[in-house]
Amino acid sequence: MRLQQASASSIGSKILVALTGLALFVFLIGHLAGNLLFLAGPEAFNQYAHALIGNPLVYVAEVGLLSVFLLHVAKTVAGVLANRSARPTAYATRRWAKAKNPRSRKSLASTTMIVTGVFTALFVATHLATFKFGTVYEAAGIRDLYRLQLEIFSAPGYVVFYLVAMGVILFHLWHGLSSAAQSLGVDHPQWTPRLLVLGRVLSVAIAGGFFLIPIYTFLLSRGVL
Amino acid sequence: MAMTVTLKVWRQAGPAAPGRLETYTATNVHPDMSFLEMLDVVNEDLIRAGQDPIAFDSDCREGICGSCGLVINGIPHGPDAGATTCQVHMRRFRNGDTITIEPFRARAFPVLKDLVVDRGAFDRIIAAGGYVSMNVGGAPDANAVPIPKDVADRAMDNAQCIGCGACVAVCKNAAAHLFTSAKIAHLGLLPQGEAERGRRVVQMVEQMDAEGFGSCSNEGECEAVCPKQISIASIARMNRDYLKAALGK
Numbered sequence: 001m002r003l004q005q006a007s008a009s010s011i012g013s014k015i016l017v018a019l020t021g022l023a024l025f026v027f028l029i030g031h032l033a034g035n036l037l038f039l040a041g042p043e044a045f046n047q048y049a050h051a052l053i054g055n056p057l058v059y060v061a062e063v064g065l066l067s068v069f070l071l072h073v074a075k076t077v078a079g080v081l082a083n084r085s086a087r088p089t090a091y092a093t094r095r096w097a098k099a100k101n102p103r104s105r106k107s108l109a110s111t112t113m114i115v116t117g118v119f120t121a122l123f124v125a126t127h128l129a130t131f132k133f134g135t136v137y138e139a140a141g142i143r144d145l146y147r148l149q150l151e152i153f154s155a156p157g158y159v160v161f162y163l164v165a166m167g168v169i170l171f172h173l174w175h176g177l178s179s180a181a182q183s184l185g186v187d188h189p190q191w192t193p194r195l196l197v198l199g200r201v202l203s204v205a206i207a208g209g210f211f212l213i214p215i216y217t218f219l220l221s222r223g224v225l
Numbered sequence: 226m227a228m229t230v231t232l233k234v235w236r237q238a239g240p241a242a243p244g245r246l247e248t249y250t251a252t253n254v255h256p257d258m259s260f261l262e263m264l265d266v267v268n269e270d271l272i273r274a275g276q277d278p279i280a281f282d283s284d285c286r287e288g289i290c291g292s293c294g295l296v297i298n299g300i301p302h303g304p305d306a307g308a309t310t311c312q313v314h315m316r317r318f319r320n321g322d323t324i325t326i327e328p329f330r331a332r333a334f335p336v337l338k339d340l341v342v343d344r345g346a347f348d349r350i351i352a353a354g355g356y357v358s359m360n361v362g363g364a365p366d367a368n369a370v371p372i373p374k375d376v377a378d379r380a381m382d383n384a385q386c387i388g389c390g391a392c393v394a395v396c397k398n399a400a401a402h403l404f405t406s407a408k409i410a411h412l413g414l415l416p417q418g419e420a421e422r423g424r425r426v427v428q429m430v431e432q433m434d435a436e437g438f439g440s441c442s443n444e445g446e447c448e449a450v451c452p453k454q455i456s457i458a459s460i461a462r463m464n465r466d467y468l469k470a471a472l473g474k
Contacts, residue, residue, distance in 0.1 A: 006471035010400070010440035011430055011464055079440050083398035086332050086439035092233075092246055093325040095299035097395050101306040101449035103456075110444045111397070179443040185465030187458045 013075050018180035020072035025177065025206075027065060028169075032209045039216065042139070042146035050142040073121055080114050105196070110175040116168045123165040130158075154221035159214045166210040173203030228254040228320040232267065234279055235327045237336050244336065246325070256316035260303065261286060261293065263315055264326075280339040286311040288452060291387030294394065295340055296327040301391035301450045309389060309452040329394035333401070333436040344390050346436040347404060353432035354425040355408040357418045370416050383411035385453035392447035398439025403447040405433050406463035407455045413466065426466040 006012040034052070037045045052058055098104035109116075130152060137144035152158050177199030181187075186195070219225045229252045237244030251267050258266070261283050268278035284292035293310040297303035303313040318324060326340065334342040372380075384407075392403035409426055412418030418425070441460060448457045 003471060009430055010434050011467045012471060014440055015464065015468060083439035086399035086437055087330050088332055089330050091296060091299060091327055091330055093299035097300055097446045097449035100300060100304055103445060104449035105443065105445040110442065182443040182457070182461050183464060185461045185468060187461030
């Protein structure tokens with residue numbers, strides 16, 4: 001079987017969705033770690049950002065990240081459309097089978113993956129416009145992203161928008177992380193139940209870290225901290 | 226003790242005809258009747274009144290053949306876990322209830338008449354690779370090929386699949402992954418089926434996709450309605466087999 005044929009199949013597509021999804025999650029961990037440097041003050045934060053932007057390899061990483069992101073979006077959107085056409089006539093009455101058997105993993109999160117996914121894609125676009133392509137301040141000869149972040153999160157509207165966006169990403173990962181494992185064929189009688197819990201714990205942990213940043217910055221901008 | 230229930234039943238004269246939910250009143254329903262016996266009684270009344278009886282599939286009526294399959298109040302095979310439609314009894318409902326009965330819905334399972342759907346797509350998936358190729362001769366000694374008990378048990382768990390199609394009916398994507406993976410695991414776990422493991426998964430998945438089933442969202446609703454409670458662990462195993470085959474191993 002050729003890889004091209006395999007990657008177009010229902011299972012191959014889901015394996016690609018899982019791999020790209022996990023890659024994006026790994027990126028999120030790195031992104032959060034970098035962002036938490038904000039707590040260390042303007043110098044550390046700006047120098048970290050400068051080290052990233054100043055490295056020519058960042059362009060390679062950006063193209064790679066964008067490709068992974070687009071592949072994840074393309075495969076999931078195509079999947080949703082194909083899945084809709086797999087049931088042309090809808091049921092008049094529909095109930096979750098979970099009602100009769102708790103072995104189902106269906107949740108509000110699992111049924112709204114495409115909604116939370118599309119929202120996340122739109123959020124990423126506005127996020128890049130706000131920060132990466134936002135106002136360029138300079139301090140000590142390098143870009144002053146610390147000042148930009150302080151300025152943006154001094155507005156309560158931005159803080160609320162970011163908290164909502166991180167909540168949506170939490171929801172996406174709530175099902176996404178353990179679902180990726182299942183798509184990749186990771187399964188074990190003892191470890192799968194723990195993996196399901198781990199996926200939820202990790203989604204709360206990563207979102208919790210991201211919740212902290214706009215709140216901290218807002219309080220700092222208001223002189224509370 | 227007799228109950229009266231209102232039925233909303235999907236009626237469709239033929240594959241191309243438009244269908245709709247028709248309302249019937251079933252009287253003199255005994256709580257100990259099976260769901261299909263209740264429909265039998267409704268049909269006798271319809272025949273006596275000179276009307277077309279409700280078409281539905283059934284055969285063994287003891288949960289082992291896989292013929293019956295109705296979506297009862299929005300759940301394939303009705304309210305009981307680990308049961309087929311024929312194993313549901315009227316005592317699970319209350320006097321005066323309204324019960325909606327629909328056929329399994331999927332592009333790959335076209336409605337033939339009323340509640341009867343064509344599940345030939347499953348047969349074609351089996352024909353694509355759900356077998357073990359070998360020349361059969363005299364039966365070998367039962368202990369000639371040693372198989373550990375836990376492996377035999379897992380193969381047997383998967384072999385329990387009766388091909389009813391409830392997994393497809395409940396899946397929001399109308400995916401046939403649980404059915405296909407159960408057949409793949411049942412054969413692949415045993416030494417006789419191991420030899421064709423890679424080829425089997427590729428061919429069966431290709432046929433499954435060609436039939437117009439959807440893809441798996443890992444929600445596990447299929448496991449919850451499966452009358453044989455086959456686990457989506459089998460789907461994970463199928464994904465592993467597929468990945469290995471795709472990478473040429």
